[in-house]
Amino acid sequence: MSTFASTIPKIRDALQATFRSGLTRPLPWRQHQLYQLARMAQNERELICDALQKDLGKPKTEVLVNEVGSIVERAVKCAKQLPEWAKTEYPDVPDRRKSWRPTIYKAPKGTALIISPWNYPMILSFQPLMGAIAAGCTAILKPSELLPTFSQLLEEIVPKYLDPNAYRVVNGAVPETTKLLELQWDHIFYTGNGKVARIVASAAAKHLTPLTLELGGKSPVIIDSAYDIDLAAKRILWGKCNNAGQICVAPDYVLVQRDKQDELVKAFQKHYNAFFPKGALDSPLFGSIVSDSHYKRLTSLLSRTKGEVVLQGRTDAARRRLEPTIVKNVVDGDSLLEEEIFGPILPIVPVDSLQQAINFVNARSHPLVLYAFSENESLKQQLVSETQSGGIVFNDTFQQLAVSELPFTGVGESGYGYQFMKHTYDTFTQLRSSIDMPKEAEADLAMRYPPHSEEAVRALTAAVYKPIPASRL
Amino acid sequence: MATPISTIPKSVAKIRDALRATFRSGITRPIAWRQHQLYQLARMAQNERELICDALKKDLGKPKTEVLMAEVGCIIERSVKSAEQLPEWAKTEYPDVADWQKPWKPTIYKAPRGTALIISPWNYPMVLTFQPLIGAIAAGCTAVLKPSELVPSFSQLLEEIVPKYLDPNMYRVVNGAVPETSKLLELQWDHIFYTGNGRVARIIASAAAKHLTPLTLELGGKSPVIIDSAYDIDLAAKRILWGKCNNAGQICVAPDYVLVQRDKQDELVKAFRKHYNAFFPKGALDSPSFGSIVSDVHHKRLTSLLSRTKGEVVLQGRADVTRRRLEPTIVKDVADGDSLLEEELFGPILPIVPVDSLNEAIDFVNARSHPLVLYAFSDKESVKQQLVSETQSGGIAFNDTFQHLAVNELPFAGVGESGYGNQVMKYTYDTFTQLRSSIDMPKEAEPYLGIRYPPHSEEAVKALTATVYMTIPPSRL
Numbered sequence: 001m002s003t004f005a006s007t008i009p010k011i012r013d014a015l016q017a018t019f020r021s022g023l024t025r026p027l028p029w030r031q032h033q034l035y036q037l038a039r040m041a042q043n044e045r046e047l048i049c050d051a052l053q054k055d056l057g058k059p060k061t062e063v064l065v066n067e068v069g070s071i072v073e074r075a076v077k078c079a080k081q082l083p084e085w086a087k088t089e090y091p092d093v094p095d096r097r098k099s100w101r102p103t104i105y106k107a108p109k110g111t112a113l114i115i116s117p118w119n120y121p122m123i124l125s126f127q128p129l130m131g132a133i134a135a136g137c138t139a140i141l142k143p144s145e146l147l148p149t150f151s152q153l154l155e156e157i158v159p160k161y162l163d164p165n166a167y168r169v170v171n172g173a174v175p176e177t178t179k180l181l182e183l184q185w186d187h188i189f190y191t192g193n194g195k196v197a198r199i200v201a202s203a204a205a206k207h208l209t210p211l212t213l214e215l216g217g218k219s220p221v222i223i224d225s226a227y228d229i230d231l232a233a234k235r236i237l238w239g240k241c242n243n244a245g246q247i248c249v250a251p252d253y254v255l256v257q258r259d260k261q262d263e264l265v266k267a268f269q270k271h272y273n274a275f276f277p278k279g280a281l282d283s284p285l286f287g288s289i290v291s292d293s294h295y296k297r298l299t300s301l302l303s304r305t306k307g308e309v310v311l312q313g314r315t316d317a318a319r320r321r322l323e324p325t326i327v328k329n330v331v332d333g334d335s336l337l338e339e340e341i342f343g344p345i346l347p348i349v350p351v352d353s354l355q356q357a358i359n360f361v362n363a364r365s366h367p368l369v370l371y372a373f374s375e376n377e378s379l380k381q382q383l384v385s386e387t388q389s390g391g392i393v394f395n396d397t398f399q400q401l402a403v404s405e406l407p408f409t410g411v412g413e414s415g416y417g418y419q420f421m422k423h424t425y426d427t428f429t430q431l432r433s434s435i436d437m438p439k440e441a442e443a444d445l446a447m448r449y450p451p452h453s454e455e456a457v458r459a460l461t462a463a464v465y466k467p468i469p470a471s472r473l
Numbered sequence: 474m475a476t477p478i479s480t481i482p483k484s485v486a487k488i489r490d491a492l493r494a495t496f497r498s499g500i501t502r503p504i505a506w507r508q509h510q511l512y513q514l515a516r517m518a519q520n521e522r523e524l525i526c527d528a529l530k531k532d533l534g535k536p537k538t539e540v541l542m543a544e545v546g547c548i549i550e551r552s553v554k555s556a557e558q559l560p561e562w563a564k565t566e567y568p569d570v571a572d573w574q575k576p577w578k579p580t581i582y583k584a585p586r587g588t589a590l591i592i593s594p595w596n597y598p599m600v601l602t603f604q605p606l607i608g609a610i611a612a613g614c615t616a617v618l619k620p621s622e623l624v625p626s627f628s629q630l631l632e633e634i635v636p637k638y639l640d641p642n643m644y645r646v647v648n649g650a651v652p653e654t655s656k657l658l659e660l661q662w663d664h665i666f667y668t669g670n671g672r673v674a675r676i677i678a679s680a681a682a683k684h685l686t687p688l689t690l691e692l693g694g695k696s697p698v699i700i701d702s703a704y705d706i707d708l709a710a711k712r713i714l715w716g717k718c719n720n721a722g723q724i725c726v727a728p729d730y731v732l733v734q735r736d737k738q739d740e741l742v743k744a745f746r747k748h749y750n751a752f753f754p755k756g757a758l759d760s761p762s763f764g765s766i767v768s769d770v771h772h773k774r775l776t777s778l779l780s781r782t783k784g785e786v787v788l789q790g791r792a793d794v795t796r797r798r799l800e801p802t803i804v805k806d807v808a809d810g811d812s813l814l815e816e817e818l819f820g821p822i823l824p825i826v827p828v829d830s831l832n833e834a835i836d837f838v839n840a841r842s843h844p845l846v847l848y849a850f851s852d853k854e855s856v857k858q859q860l861v862s863e864t865q866s867g868g869i870a871f872n873d874t875f876q877h878l879a880v881n882e883l884p885f886a887g888v889g890e891s892g893y894g895n896q897v898m899k900y901t902y903d904t905f906t907q908l909r910s911s912i913d914m915p916k917e918a919e920p921y922l923g924i925r926y927p928p929h930s931e932e933a934v935k936a937l938t939a940t941v942y943m944t945i946p947p948s949r950l
Binding site for chain 1: 502505508509513515519522538541542545556557568574577579584587674679683685687705711718752754760763839861865866868871872873876879880884885886888889892895909912913914915916919922925929939941943948
C-alpha cells in the first residue's frame, strides 16, 4: 500500500522537528534504537523470510544468513562501538595552538532519506539505517516497490520497534519516490542502478543534498592461468549462485587464458553438480528471478549471445526460475557484455594475456568490485596499480562483504560514499570543527591587528620564506 | 585571457582526455613524484610571490601583507607539510578484524580518484585554488584548475606560472567565463571541487549528476556572531572587527551579523568604534592594510543594501566608487526582514541585531540556513554546550573569528546550504582518495569456508545462521 504522496512532506517535516527537539542526541537512546532494530530482525525473522520467499523466492537460509543475521549482528556491534565513534576529537596541534582547544564535534547531519533496492532488501535498507541511527539522524526508509509483501511488512513492523517519531517507512512507486525527491534532505543514501542514480543526484542537486550512491556494474573476474582452476571455479560459482546472481557484487563475467577455458568449464560443471545434485531448478537453496520483466531480460540476453552455451540452465517462466548458465568464447560486443547481468548467467571471455585482460577491464566503467585469482604477488600489485574499482578481491568472490571493518563503496559508474559500521556512521555525521580562544591568547595574537609594524609583518609572513626541502626523485 | 571560444569544445575535452591518459599511465603513483610536485607548488608560491601580490593588488586591491600571510604563506606551509605527511596518509591500512577473518588479509588501499576539476572563486584565489590542488596532488590525481574570471590578472598569471612549476601533463589551468565553465561541466570528472556560492553550486551539482561525479561544495552563507552579555564586550568587538576587516569582509567565514543583548548594544558599538580607530587611525579608505571591493557590481550591491537598511548607521564608512573602496560600516537596531539580513553580505558592513535572550538568538540563527561558521563569545561552558547541541553549522568557533582557519588539523566544511565535503591537509587528501577495500583468501581457508557451499547440512545451516539467534544486550535508558 502506497503512502499518500501528499502526506510525504508532512512526514519529512515531522522527522525534522523530532531531530531539532534533540530526542536523538543521547547515545543511550540511539543504542536502544539499534538494539530494537536487532530485536526486530530477530523476532520477526519468520515473517521476513516468508515475505522474501513470496516476493523473491529467496531461500530461507540465504535470508537468515545474509540479511537477518547480518542486521542483528551489526546493529548490536554498532551500539557497542557507538560511544567510541561519537567521541569528540581533540586533534594534536603544535604547542602554540594548544590553548585554542581545537576540537572536532561529531554532529548528526539531520534528516536522511534511504532508498533501497529489491535484491537484498533487509540489509540494504537497514545497514544504512544503522549508520543514520548511530549518527543521531532521523530517517525515512523507502523500500523497493518490486517487493510488495516485504515493503508492506516493514510498514507494519518498523513502527513496533523503532520510534516512529524518528524513523518512518514510506511506500510507493514512481509518484511517491518523485515526491520524496522533491524535498530537501540532509543526506540521501541510494542503492540501485546508474540510471535512477542520475535522477536521484539531479534531484539532490536542487537542494545541495549530499549523497551516497551504491551502484553496480559488471564485476569482472580475472583468472591467472597458474592458479588452481578447480578452486577458482568453485569460489566463483558460489558467488554467482547467491540470490541467483542478483547482487551488485556478483562475479559478472570471467576473463581467462584461452587455453584454460575448457578446463575452467569442466570445473564449473563439476562444482555445479556438487552444489545442486538434482540441478538448481527446483532447489530450495537457489533463488528465483525477481520479476517477469527481469526474467525476460535475462533469457533475451541469452538468446542473443554469440558465445557457446556450455552449461545449459533449464528455465521455468511461470516460477521465474533460471538455472546457472555458463557461456564460453564470449567476445567483445556480445549481448552478455552489454549491461550488468544481475542473473545466473556467466560469460567466459577468453584472452591471450594478463595485459589483454587488464585492458578489457579498463576499457569499461569502473566496476564495484574486481575479482582476481592469482598467487603471483606482482600480478596482484599490477592489478591494484593499473585498474580502478570500488573493491579488489583476490582469490574469492562475495566473501569480502563479511568483513564489516572494510569500507564498502563504488567508484566512477559504480558510485561513491562509504558504508559498513563506522563508515556508515561517518556518512551520516558531519565533522564540526571548533576552537575556543582564551582571553590570555590576546598577547600572542596582537600582531595580527592593523596597523602592522615591520616586526609584525615579518612574523606574520614568516611562512613565506621558509626553506623548501629538496625534491628526491 | 580566455581560451578562444571556437576551440573550446575540442580543447577542453582534449585537455581532460590528456590528463586522464597521464593518470592512467601511472606517472602520479609514486609518492616521491607527488612530493616533488608539492614542493614545486611551494616553490612557485615562494618565487612568484611578487607577481602574485601585484596581480591581486591589481584585481582586488588586496593589501600585500594579507596576500603574503593568508594566501602565499599558507600555500607554502601546507604544500610542504602535505609532502612531509603524505607517506603516512598514503599508507595502505590493515584494519583490525575478528580472528577468523585475519587470514583473509583485509586491506584498505588508498586509490587516487582520477582526474579532478577544481573551480575557485575570486576572493582568496591562491588559497582556494591551491589548497584543493594540494590534496589532489597528494592523492595522485591529475587536475584542471579553473580560476575565477573576476580576477583576470591573477588567472592569466596562473596560466603562465603554473606550467613552469607543475607538470603540465598532470595539472592544467583553464581560463574563461560562463561558456568555458559550461564546457568543463559537460565533461565527466572523477571529482569536482567547487568553492563559491549556492546558486552556481546547484548548477555544478546538476552537471555532476549526469556523470555521477562526486562533489565537494565549499559555500558560504550568513555567519552569525552571538555575544553573551557576560563576555568582555571590548575584547569581543576587537576580535570580531578584525575578522570582518580581512579582505574587506569578502570571505566565506567573515562574521556576517551580530546578535547581542539589547542593553549591551551601545557598549558594543562604542567598542567597535574604538578598535576601528586603533586599526585605522586615518580611517580605512586609503589604508594599504584594508582591501577593496572586487568589482563595480559588488560595490553597487553593497551600497544598495546599505541604502535600504532600516537600521541605524553608527559607524559611517566612507565610500569611493572609482576605487571601489568601502570603509567598515556598522549598523545597529537591525531587525528581521532588513535588507542587511537578506543575503550573505560579503563586504565590510556589520549589522547588529539586538535580542532579549540567548534563546532568541538561537532561534534567530536556527530559522535560517545552516551557516558555514557560527561564532559565539561566551565564557560559560553551559552556553557553549547549548550552542553545540542546539544549532548546526559547518564550524563553531568560540571567542574569536577567522582564526580557526589557521589550524591545519581541523577539517573545514559546510553543512546544508553552506555545502559539504571536508578540506585542509589530510582531509583534502581524503577527498581526492578512494578507499579501495580488499581481501586475499588463502587456499588453506577452504575447510573453514566449506559450510557456505550448497547443499547445506543441518550443521552448516546452524553455523551459518548463528548470528540470527545471538543475545541482544538489554537497553540502558
